[in-house]
Amino acid sequence: MRTEYGKLNKMEMGIWECCELLNDVIDESDPDLDEPQIEHLLQTAEAIRKDYPNEDWMHLTGLIHDLGKVLLHPGFGELPQWAVVGDTFPVGCAFDKSIVHHKYFEENPDYHNSDYNTKSGVYSEGCGLNNVMMSWGHDDYMYLVAKGNNTTLPPAALFIIRYHSFYGEASFTIPTLIDIDSNLYIEPMHTKYCCSIA
Structure with missing residues (x-):
């Protein structure tokens, strides 16, 4: 999916047009949200604006953070919810027991692959999240859209x-410099604007 959707050839549109596509989308994986995604985006951006009035980039980030959920829309292939939403996790290493529905990984061939089922797996300990392949979902898609559009x-x-x-936590998440700077913001995003950490 990453290769297919990384081509960024499904549709071209502005940010607000993309927000409007999410007007009828409800993320079934999020028990805290029983509202259309467009409301969640606007509420997130506004809450961040109140807390960080001088950080324009954060307001925009709050608005667009879930735009990758357009993958649920017919114009983008109408992927099923399980392929787009929910928690993300590293692949290529043991599945952390804190991942929701961890028991289902036992049916995944990677679960039994000795190269992948150790704590660090194919990664060097302390390599930083930017060097780790994460499971596919709306987060990675929106990241690719942003990077692909400079x-x-x-x-x-x-x-x-x-x-x-x-x-999750894992041995390779020992921060890199970019992780340290970014984690100053990700904790408030998780706890205050997106959803609560279990």
């Missing part, structure tokens, strides 16, 4: 977009 958002914004659905 965004002027700062690296911290891209980090927030890419990892806002990742709640």
Whole structure:
């Protein structure tokens, strides 16, 4: 999916037009949200604006952080919810027991692959999240859209977009410099604007 959707050839539109596509989308994986995604985007951006009035890039990041959910829309292939929403997690290493529905990984061939089922798996310990392949979903898609369109958002914004659905801990998450800067913002995004950390 990453290769297919990384081509960025499904549709061309502005930010607000994309927000409007989410008017009828409800993320079934999020028990905290029983509202259309467009409302969630606007509420997130407004809450961030109140707390960080001088950080324009954060307001925009709050507005666009979930735009990757357009993958649920027919114009983008109408992917099923399980392929677009929910928590993200690293692949290529053991599945952390904190991942929701962890028991279902036992049916995944990677679960039994000795190269992948150790704590660090194919990664070097302390390599930083930017060097880890994450499961596919709306976060990674929006990250690819921003990068593929030469965004002027700062690296911290891209980090927030890419990892806002990742709640796990693992040995490779020892921070890199960009992780340290971005984590100043990701914690408030998780706890205050997106959803609560379990």
